[in-house]
Amino acid sequence: xxxxxxxxxxxxxxxxxxxxxxxxxxxxxxxxxxxxxxxxxxxxxxxxxxxxxxxxxxxxxxxxxxxxxxxxxxxxxxxxxxxxxxxxxxxxxxxxxxxxxxxxxxxxxxxxxxxxxxxxxxxxxxxxxxxxxxxxxxxxxxxxxxxxxxxxxxxxxxxxxxxxxxxxxxxxxxxxxxxxxxxxxxxxxxxxxxxxxxxxxxxxxxxxxxxxxxxxxxxxxxxxxxxxxxxxxxxxxxxxxxxxxxxxxxxxxxxxxxxxxxxxxxxxxxxxxxxxxxxxxxxxxxxxxxxxxxxxxxxxxxxxxxxxxxxxxxxxxxxxxxxxxxxxxxxxxxxxxxxxxxxxxxxxxxxxxxxxxxxxxxxxxxxxxxxxxxxxxxxxxxxxxxxxxxxxxxxxxxxxxxxxxxxxxx
Numbered sequence: 001x002x003x004x005x006x007x008x009x010x011x012x013x014x015x016x017x018x019x020x021x022x023x024x025x026x027x028x029x030x031x032x033x034x035x036x037x038x039x040x041x042x043x044x045x046x047x048x049x050x051x052x053x054x055x056x057x058x059x060x061x062x063x064x065x066x067x068x069x070x071x072x073x074x075x076x077x078x079x080x081x082x083x084x085x086x087x088x089x090x091x092x093x094x095x096x097x098x099x100x101x102x103x104x105x106x107x108x109x110x111x112x113x114x115x116x117x118x119x120x121x122x123x124x125x126x127x128x129x130x131x132x133x134x135x136x137x138x139x140x141x142x143x144x145x146x147x148x149x150x151x152x153x154x155x156x157x158x159x160x161x162x163x164x165x166x167x168x169x170x171x172x173x174x175x176x177x178x179x180x181x182x183x184x185x186x187x188x189x190x191x192x193x194x195x196x197x198x199x200x201x202x203x204x205x206x207x208x209x210x211x212x213x214x215x216x217x218x219x220x221x222x223x224x225x226x227x228x229x230x231x232x233x234x235x236x237x238x239x240x241x242x243x244x245x246x247x248x249x250x251x252x253x254x255x256x257x258x259x260x261x262x263x264x265x266x267x268x269x270x271x272x273x274x275x276x277x278x279x280x281x282x283x284x285x286x287x288x289x290x291x292x293x294x295x296x297x298x299x300x301x302x303x304x305x306x307x308x309x310x311x312x313x314x315x316x317x318x319x320x321x322x323x324x325x326x327x328x329x330x331x332x333x334x335x336x337x338x339x340x341x342x343x344x345x346x347x348x349x350x351x352x353x354x355x356x357x358x359x360x361x362x363x364x365x366x367x368x369x370x371x372x373x374x375x376x377x378x379x380x381x382x383x384x385x386x387x388x389x390x391x392x393x394x395x396x397x398x399x400x401x402x403x404x405x406x407x408x409x410x
Contacts, residue, residue, distance in 0.1 A: 003041050007289035010036050011280055015330060018321045024269055025326050026276025033280045041287060051282020056162045057275055059241030060155050064266045066226070066244040067110040069257030072265075075222040076105060076118050078215060091130050092201030095137050098123045099144035099188055103181065106148025108226060109244075111155040112361070113267070116145040116368045120375040128377030135388045136197055138372035142362035143188035149324075149358055150180040153230065153240060156324040156358075159274055163332040164350055172347060176354055179407075183355045187399060191392070218256040225250055273325030281333050294337030303342045306349055308405030310338075311356025315397035318357040319365055327357045348408035359400040363393020 001009075010032040018025035037048035070076050087093045098119065106115040119141050127137035150157040152173040161173045215223075225247045232238045251257035284290040301309040310331070318327045331353045339346035363369045364386045373385055 003036075004284075004288040004292045006040060007036050007280075007284050007287040008292050011277075011284060011289070011293070011330060014277060014280060015317065015321060015326055018273075018326045024273055024276070025322070026269075026273035029276040029280035033276075033283045037283050037286075041283075043286070047286070048283055049279065051279040051285075053162065053275055053278045055241070056159060056278070057271065059158050059162075059239075059244070060271050060274070061266060062241040062244030062248065063109055063111075063153070063155055063158065064114070064271075065248045065259070065262050066229075066251070067114060068262040068265045069248060069251050069259075070110070070222050070226065071114065071118060072258060072261060073218045073222055073251075073256055075215075075219040076110065077122075078219060090201070091132060091203040092197065092199075094126060094130055095123075095132060095140035095192060095197065095200075096189075098126075098137065099140040099147070099185075102141050102144030103147040103184075106145045106154055107151040107177070107181075108148075108230060109151075109153045111151075111157075112145040112149040113155075113270075113367050115148065116142060116371050119145065120371045124372060124375040124377065128379065131203070132200060133196065134372075134376045134380045134385050135392075136192055136195060136200075138369070138376075138385070138389060139191045139195075139362055139392060140188055142368045142372055143184045143191075145368060146358055146361050147181045147184035147188070148177075149361075150177045150354060152177060153233065155270075156328075158240070159324050160328055160332070160354055163278075163328055164335075167333055167336050167346075167350075169335065169346060169350055172350075175347075176351065179351050180355055180358055183359060183400070183403060183407075186403075187359060187396065218254075221254055221256045222251060270322070270325055273322055274329060277326055277329040281329050285333065290333055291337060294334045294341065297334060298338055298341045301342065303344045304409060305405065306338060306342055306344050307352040307408040308401045310349060311352040311404035312397060312401035314353050314357040315360045315400045319360045319363050319393055319397065323357045323361055328353070331357075345408070352404035352408050356397070356400040356404050359396040359403075360393045362389065362396070364389045365393065369393065 014025045014029045017023055017028055033048050037043045038045055087097050102115050102119050106112050123137050123141040124134060127134055148154060150160055157177060160176060164172060229243050229247050232243055233240045252259040314327050314331055321327060332350060335346050335350045338349055361368050364373055369389050373382060376382060376385055
C-alpha cells in the first residue's frame with residue numbers, strides 16, 4: 001500500500017472513530033500523523049507538525065476566552081432576558097425572536113455551541129410556560145444559533161474561512177456567512193410554519209415571570225469592548241484573534257472578567273480536535289493522500305452533481321461527527337482538486353460543504369440538538385422529542401443536498 005493510501009486510511013479511521021465513539025478525533029489524528037509520517041513515511045517530526053494551524057489556534061483561543069468572560073459576568077444572559085420582553089403577549093413571535101436572537105449572538109463571536117448553551121435553557125423554559133411545542137422552539141433556536149456559526153467572528157467561521165484561505169479561497173468570509181445564514185433561515189421558518197407555528201399567533205402569553213435583568217457596569221463595559229472589537233476588525237482589518245486577546249485582558253484588568261476561570265472553561269476538546277485533524281490533513285497533502293481522496297470523490301460525481309453529492313456526504317457524516325472539528329478540516333482541502341478535475345466552481349463546492357455539513361446539526365446526536373432536549377420542560381415527552389429531532393436531522397442531509405445542488409450548481 002502506498003504512503004498516500006496509508007495516510008488517507010488514517011484520516012478515514014479518525015473520521016469513523018469520531019462518529020462511533022467518544023474519543024477525541026484530534027488526539028487520535030495527532031498520534032496517527034506521527035506514526036504514519038515519522039515511522040512509515042520517514043519524515044522528521046517537525047515536518048509532520050508543520051501542519052499545526054498556529055493562527056487558527058490562537059484565534060479560537062482568543063475568541064472563546066473573550067466570550068467565556070462575557071458569559072461569566074452574565075452580559076449575554078441579560079441580553080437574552082431583555083429580548084424576551086419584546087414579544088409580550090404574542091406567542092407566535094417568541095420562537096421567531098429566539099431564532100433572531102440566537103443568530104445575532106452566535107454571529108458576534110460566541111459561535112453556535114456557546115450560544116445554544118446560553119439560549120436553550122431560556123428558550124425551552126419559555127416554550128413550556130407559553131405552551132409552545134418544544135420541537136418548534138428547538139428547530140428555531142437551534143437553527144438560529146447555527147445560522148451564525150460561519151460568521152467571520154465565530155469559532156466555526158474562523159475555522160472554515162481559514163481552511164478556505166489556505167486552499168485558495170481567501171476573501172469570501174461574508175459570502176460564506178450569508179450563504180449559511182440564508183440556508184438556516186429558510187429551513188427553520190419553513191419547518192416552523194409547516195409544523196404548526198402559524199397556529200401560535202392566535203394565542204396569548206403572559207410573560208410576567210421573566211425577570212428584569214438590569215445591566216451593571218461590568219455588562220456595559222463588556223458590551224462596549226465586544227462592539228469595539230467588531231468595529232476594529234471590519235473597519236481597520238485588525239487580526240480578530242489578537243484583538244480578542246486584547247479585549248480579554250481589558251476585561252480582566254477592569255475586574256469585569258476572570259481570566260483564570262475563563263481559561264478553564266475554554267472548549268479545549270474542540271480546539272484539540274480541529275488542530276489534530278488539521279495536522280493529519282496537512283500530512284495527506286505532503287504524501288499525496290489528499291490527491292487520492294479527491295480522485296475518489298471525483299469518481300462519484302460530475303460537474304453538475306458535485307455540489308449536491310458533497311453536501312449529502314458531509315451532511316450524513318456530520319450527523320454523527322463534529323462539523324467544525326472533523327468534517328470541515330477533512331473536506332475543505334479537497335476543493336481545489338475537485339474543482340480542477342471536474343471543471344466546477346471551487347467556491348460552489350466549498351459552500352456546499354459548509355452548508356451541507358451544518359444543516360443537520362440540530363439533530364439530537366449533535367451538541368445543539370442535545371442541549372435543546374436536555375433543556376426541555378419536565379412535562380415534555382423526551383423520547384418523542386428525540387425522535388422528531390432525529391427525523392429532522394436526517395431529513396436535513398437530503399434537504400441540504402437538494403438545496404446546494406440547486407443553489408450552487410452554477
